Amino acid sequence: MLFRVVFLGTAGAVPSSERNTSAIFVQYSKHRFLFDCGEGTQRQMITAKLGFRNLDHIFITHMHTDHFIGIFGLIETLSLNGRKKEINFYTPKPEVLKALFEIFGYENLEFDLKVHKASDGDEVRFENLRVLAFKTEHIVQSVGYALIEEDTRKFDREKAEKLGIPPGPLYAKLKKGEAVLWKDKLITPDMVLGEVKKGRKVVYTGDTRPCERIVEIAKNADLL
Numbered sequence: 518m519l520f521r522v523v524f525l526g527t528a529g530a531v532p533s534s535e536r537n538t539s540a541i542f543v544q545y546s547k548h549r550f551l552f553d554c555g556e557g558t559q560r561q562m563i564t565a566k567l568g569f570r571n572l573d574h575i576f577i578t579h580m581h582t583d584h585f586i587g588i589f590g591l592i593e594t595l596s597l598n599g600r601k602k603e604i605n606f607y608t609p610k611p612e613v614l615k616a617l618f619e620i621f622g623y624e625n626l627e628f629d630l631k632v633h634k635a636s637d638g639d640e641v642r643f644e645n646l647r648v649l650a651f652k653t654e655h656i657v658q659s660v661g662y663a664l665i666e667e668d669t670r671k672f673d674r675e676k677a678e679k680l681g682i683p684p685g686p687l688y689a690k691l692k693k694g695e696a697v698l699w700k701d702k703l704i705t706p707d708m709v710l711g712e713v714k715k716g717r718k719v720v721y722t723g724d725t726r727p728c729e730r731i732v733e734i735a736k737n738a739d740l741l
């Protein structure tokens with residue numbers, strides 16, 4: 518499964534000629550996400566040749582402008598591009614974003630802007646990937662996000678054929694991890710699945726002091 522991370526902004530609150538304010542682009546399978554969206558993030562996306570299609574989820578760590586002000590220019594661009602599909606925003610302070618959307622008159626857009634609260638332990642799932650919010654320590658309410666891919670096991674067709682199981686719905690059930698009955702014999706997924714492929718883990722925080730929760734969540738991360 519494609520799991521791609523593009524660093525669009527790695528500067529602090531002030532951009533430089535080389536580095537933009539905070540934003541990370543992630544693609545997992547067909548899903549595209551932004552984590553934080555500092556000023557000029559849309560230009561960074563254009564420079565990095567990342568399309569805006571399928572960018573349906575934007576995760577904000579906290580409501581300091583260097584982490585979210587790029588949302589508005591991006592929304593204007595998407596509107597001019599004729600977007601119809603909703604966008605989901607996740608933030609520890611949804612009321613702030615909702616109020617700003619109202620001030621800017623975004624209720625008249627042709628696509629919905631859905632704002633969700635991100636609190637410690639909240640998660641959203643995309644196929645084999647879950648995005649988990651966790652509390653961080655900043656001067657305002659803040660969260661980080663852990664992208665955790667499930668471990669997977671490939672279906673071993675040869676093993677299934679050796680057991681005499683015919684291709685079709687029984688294969689589909691076994692792939693999903695369900696046991697099936699074939700000729701009065703119980704076939705468990707273990708009998709037809711290959712080795713475990715360890716899921717990948719990416720952990721992202723915005724501004725934060727060191728804290729125990731990050732240490733706990735970031736354990737065994739592939740990218741931090």
Ligand SMILES: [Zn+2]
Nearest residue numbers: 579581655724
């Ligand atoms: Zn901050």
